[in-house]
Amino acid sequence: VAQTSLPVVQIVKRPGIIELGWGHPDPALLPIEQMKRASSAALNTSDALQYGNSNGPGPLVEWLMRRIADQEGRSIGPDEIVITGGNSIALDQILDLHNRPGDTVLVESPTYHLALLILRGRHLALVEAPCDVNGLRTDLLADILTDLKRAGKSPRALYTIPTFNNPMGVSLAKARRQALVDLAAEHGFLIIEDDVYRELPYDGAAPPSLWSLAEAGVVARMGSFSKSLAPGLRLGYLTAGRDLVSGLVDGGVLVSGGGVNHLTAVAVGELCNCGDFDAHVEVLRASYRERRDTLIAALKDCLPAGCEVSTPGGGYFVWITLSGNLSADDLLPIAEAEGVSYLPGSKFTLNGGHASALRLAFSLYPPDQLAEAARRLGRAIRAAL
């Protein structure tokens, strides 16, 4: 292979810094051998190289339908599910199909900063709805909806990550789930549920998806293999109302090109159907649970009194609110000089809120490094206070 000056992967690690700003999996936990077997099995016939079925390859779609029926208690037909190229492009495609520029769209705050980039790219009128440690404040959302109605505006959609959310790591409380679904049905907006962390619960089962609680058509749930298997697969699935699913399946892109990411989808179908998926997510849960526990314990030891640390039930992230109204933006260069990095809380809002908060990802490094990162962060905060 010739000289390659361009990178292969997205992440750039700086020497001497424990990079807790990146919400990426640990490369050591990626299912390399399983994907080798699955890719080889997928290529035992030519099927995986032909134009694929528009919904996705049957064995993968049917495995998902069985799993969803088992775990979420909802039986769906193949007209309510479609394979996607991961949640980033799925979000963009849902917004594109469902909204027009200028539409009012609600976003929880704080929320995934790069979802905000996708939402902003669609020229929407974005309105924030605040979260606390139990997720979206549905009581405040009801007020916002009343105010919008009074102003003659009816929101078309709401974007939320109700389960092991990014950036806070917390989940929407069960009573609020039903309240949110009811508000959506009442006000006629689509809930776009980013369900990417569902397979990574560390304290018992994940809470029910909003999609599983709602009438058909109220929620578009984006599931993904990025956290349960690997982000480089660029593979996920959408369960949603028939209109939205057929908007994708019967649209020109899939009718012309066939199913999304077909070769990879056939390979992942092999991986799931042979039992490797369930075995792998068990390994991930044990490993990330230990990382979470180690990081939380170390933060409690090392951070000055007054700093608040979220208690994530799953996923990748811990959210810290700094004591003394310290600015996480101002703290960052001090922390990096100590050898630890993070993302400041303001990145996860539209207008710079949560300036005293920060997000740590515990997915990328083993426990000893996470404990060291907590010590470095503690030193940095003490230096800055």
Place this chain on the structure above:
Amino acid sequence: VAQTSLPVVQIVKRPGIIELGWGHPDPALLPIEQMKRASSAALNTSDALQYGNSNGPGPLVEWLMRRIADQEGRSIGPDEIVITGGNSIALDQILDLHNRPGDTVLVESPTYHLALLILRGRHLALVEAPCDVNGLRTDLLADILTDLKRAGKSPRALYTIPTFNNPMGVSLAKARRQALVDLAAEHGFLIIEDDVYRELPYDGAAPPSLWSLAEAGVVARMGSFSKSLAPGLRLGYLTAGRDLVSGLVDGGVLVSGGGVNHLTAVAVGELCNCGDFDAHVEVLRASYRERRDTLIAALKDCLPAGCEVSTPGGGYFVWITLSGNLSADDLLPIAEAEGVSYLPGSKFTLNGGHASALRLAFSLYPPDQLAEAARRLGRAIRAAL
């Protein structure tokens, strides 16, 4: 693996019918062993399973840059190229970035029917520009542009397949290529060049791409691995002006999700860099050349006088204009009863033009079946006349 009632692939073949309506490759010509080796090599490290570089993995992007410099005489930087998920989604994304609903967009006629589906999905005001056996009639296009200008309309884009076009199989004449590029620069519209058949010339080299003839920013050229390797890869590339490329590379979808279809892109980079790509397209050219020659010869033997048959220099398709103004829609059931199918010409236009023409694909079947298909078609036409 459990019962699968849902299909894996897109194509449905009916017993007893030689299906020349599908522009699909012959499964026997798909590079199964090469992709097995490439996928295995791609999974020698975890790189292919991580979030990918936004432009695409370095080894694939740099192989493309070298190949384009060698074959098209144009050296580009990495800010002028991005890996795509194939031409269908690339077309949709370009239209989405470059146009707003209601914009006037020109399409050659006849053209790829499923590109029309994608274009229609964008709510554009589509205007047809006629083609003949030398491709787009640039003289008539100049008149159309004048008329549009007089009506106060300035087209934003033009969609064309100038090389081994779908459905006619012919290429835009060289003098018309320069004329088209000049018209685009003069009138300020973007040429969206669908260059999917470039690697399949059967009579010497493919003509120069419009992209290679134009100033930067005038042409967005969509290249693809669907015909040179396999459609199930869902992989292609875009060479275009820096603004359009950065619209994709710096947009939320790629910044969030990383490079398109990353695992497959890394595998295809392995396949290309080890020399398998060049060897494989040689095999394809020889095989499809024989199919074209066999089909054309059989059609000349079997069709009644007055039927006109195009002489494709590459690609997948032959275009037939029937004698006696026979309707290709009316002929279809008669042809299928004889055991051959095709797509009627009217499908390739916005408003039902070319009703006496039809498209045959010679890619899917071996020569003996193509000769038999020609005999069946000849019988059907004689029965219908």
